[in-house]
Structures are given as C-alpha cells and as structure tokens.
Amino acid sequence: xxxxxxxxxxxxxxxxxxxxxxxxxxxxxxxxxxxxxxxxxxxxxxxxxxxxxxxxxxxxxxxxxxxxxxxxxxxxxxxxxxxxxxxxxxxxxxxxxxxxxxxxxxxxxxxxxxxxxxxxxxxxxxxxxxxxxxxxxxxxxxxxxxxxxxxxxxxxxxxxxxxxxxxxxxxxxxxxxxxxxxxxxxxxxxxxxxxxxxxxxxxxxxxxxxxxxxxxxxxxxxxxxxxxxxxxxxxxxxxxxxxxxxxxxxxxxxxxxxxxxxxxxxxxxxxxxxxxxxxxxxxxxxxxxxxxxxxxxxxxxxxxxxxxxxxxxxxxxxxxxxxxxx
Numbered sequence: 592x593x594x595x596x597x598x599x600x601x602x603x604x605x606x607x608x609x610x611x612x613x614x615x616x617x618x619x620x621x622x623x624x625x626x627x628x629x630x631x632x633x634x635x636x637x638x639x640x641x642x643x644x645x646x647x648x649x650x651x652x653x654x655x656x657x658x659x660x661x662x663x664x665x666x667x668x669x670x671x672x673x674x675x676x677x678x679x680x681x682x683x684x685x686x687x688x689x690x691x692x693x694x695x696x697x698x699x700x701x702x703x704x705x706x707x708x709x710x711x712x713x714x715x716x717x718x719x720x721x722x723x724x725x726x727x728x729x730x731x732x733x734x735x736x737x738x739x740x741x742x743x744x745x746x747x748x749x750x751x752x753x754x755x756x757x758x759x760x761x762x763x764x765x766x767x768x769x770x771x772x773x774x775x776x777x778x779x780x781x782x783x784x785x786x787x788x789x790x791x792x793x794x795x796x797x798x799x800x801x802x803x804x805x806x807x808x809x810x811x812x813x814x815x816x817x818x819x820x821x822x823x824x825x826x827x828x829x830x831x832x833x834x835x836x837x838x839x840x841x842x843x844x845x846x847x848x849x850x851x852x853x854x855x856x857x858x859x860x861x862x863x864x865x866x867x868x869x870x871x872x873x874x875x876x877x878x879x880x881x882x883x884x885x886x887x888x889x890x891x892x893x894x895x896x897x898x899x900x901x902x903x904x905x906x907x908x909x910x911x912x913x914x915x916x917x
Contacts, residue, residue: 596620601628608632613640646697653699653786656778660760661692667722669758670787671750671768673743674702674795678820679830679846680813680838681803683734685746686794687725687754687761688787694720699789701782702796714797717790725753726798735842744768750791764788810836822849844890856883857891864899870906877903 594617596604605628608617613636621633660668673685696716698709705713718724727749729742737745747768751761761768761775764782768775781788800819807816813829813836820826820838822845830839830849839846847853860880867873877899884892 594620596624596629601626601632604629605632609635611636613637613643643697647695650695650697650699650786653784653789654695656762656776656785657690657692657787665759666692667756667759668787669723669725669751669754669761670781670785670789670791671747671761671763672782672788672792672795673746673764674792674799675820676739676743677822679822679826679840679843679849680731680815680820680836681799681806682731683729683739683743683746684795684799684802685727685729685743685750686791686798687723687727687747687750687758688717688721688790688794689723689754689756689758690720690787690790691722696720696786696790699786699793701789702792704783705793707800710793710797713790713793717793721790723754723756724794725750725755726794727751727753728802731838731840734840738842739840750795762788764792806838810838812836813838845894848890848894853891854887856886857895860895861898864895864902867902868906870903870910873899873903873906 599607604621604624608621609632611617618633618637618640621629621636624630624633657668657670667689669687669689671685671687673683675681675683696713698705699713699717702710727746729746729749733745734742744766747763747766748770751758751768751771751773758773761771761773762781762785763775763777764785765777765779767777778785778788782792783789803819804816807814812833814825815838817823818826827849830846831851834850835841835846848857851858860876860883863876864873867876880895880899887895
C-alpha cells in the first residue's frame, strides 16, 4: 500500500520517520509535502542521506588496497597498527585485523580521530565482522631493553602471530614488520587511509586503554585511568610528587626531566625560554645558549634546541602576521 503522508499530522510524521534510514522513496514523499513541519523532517533526513553517501564514498576509498588484493586472489589481508608509542608509561600494544572480502563498516577511521564512545561502538562492529583479530603487547621492560620503535614492531609481529587465521598479505602503518615471511606493505598514514589498518588502530587503542585502566588500581597515585600514561599536566604532577613507578619507561629520559633530574642550568634556561616572547629576546637567548652548550648533556642539548626552535619559529610567524598588508 502506498504511503499517504496527508493522512498523518506533522507530529506523527516526525515521530514515525525522523529516526528512520532515509530511503529515496521516503525522501521524495517528504519533499512533495507542502507543510513546513514536514519539510523540516525532510531537511533533517536529506542531510542524513547526504552524509551517509559521503561516508560510503570515504569508506570505499579506504578499501582500495584491500579490494585490489582481494581481486588478485589474496583473500586473507591483515591490517596492522600499534598504540602507545608516545606515552611515558605502560606497554605498547598492536592489533592485526583480517576482514572477509566486501566488508564495510561506516565511520571507521584512525582511532585518534574518534571519541572513546565511538571507538567502543566500532570495536564491537570490527570484532563482529572480522574473520580474525590478533593482539600483541610489548612490555615496559622490553621497551626499555630494545627501544620503543623496536618494541612497537615486536608488538605488531606478535599481533600477526596471534591471528586465528594465517594472513596472505599484511598492510601496516608506514612500517615493515621484521620476522614475517609474509608479503607486506607499509602505507604512509595508513591508519587514516586504509580500512583494515584503521580498524586495527581501534582495536589496539581500546585494548591499551583497558590495560591502563586496569593498572590504575595497582598505581592509584598516577591517574593512569585518565591519561593512559601520556604526558598530561596531571601525570607530570604525579611524577614530580611520587617519582616514577614500575610502569614508567625509564629509557624515556623525559621522565627524568619531569622528575627534576636534569641539571639546574637546563631548568634555568627552560624557565628563561618560557618567559620570553619577542624574537630579539629569543635570539639573544639562543646566542647565550650556544656559548654554554658544552655544559649541557646530550639530552639537554637536543631538547632545549627543539623547544627553542619552536619558539623562534612561532615568534617569526607572529611577527609576519602583525605586519600591515600592502
């Protein structure tokens, strides 16, 4: 039976259709109705339909690599990514995800772009639709022993090895995983442009967040459930007050800096750096720092140079912005 909107009040139209998936036939009927309230419902659903169309095109672009591999006969394609390279504490976690051909999940994206709530929602869809999901972890001890970059690769290798099905091809986020005999490709910015890698980034991020939340009970002074080990002001204050815990990466020398273990001269130069704003003052500080350079250790030299360079660049840009346009 054809739907006759004229038999429905505006309130009935809104209640019945506002949360529906906007099918083309429904949109045509709503558009043809002259009542303002119904046209408002149409506008809402039309925007929803346009947004979904754009999202489907975006996901289709993200699946380009997988489609090419599937068409070539390689069915089991694993996307791999890691989470936790930057934090001051906690393990690094990687995930590998294999999807059956023609899988699509709307709103999949680099986990860093998603809210925690959306990551959890998408995690359920990934696990529900994936042919296999593997997770690998490299501990804080391993990070300190072999460095964070190698530990990230180790976690990725373990994630692939923990898949319930053996992949035929591996796609990673700009890395090549050692120890794998499988063909693989490192995609620059893969977690933002490759569907399987983005899905793996969601699995890795949510798994690591859960680990850090579970550590919070054992280390209640540090707030790991909130900042997940990243260098937030809250985390820095806890480090200054309580010192590093067993979860902190001692190979990350910034931990020592936060705990006040660098030289007094380094901290005095930092204080002066953060006090100054003008380009001439910063340039004068740079000249003074060059004279005293040998009094800093290697870490202090590198870190002060990085921060001074950023402040100088910002001062130059602000100076250009303040100049009148000709």
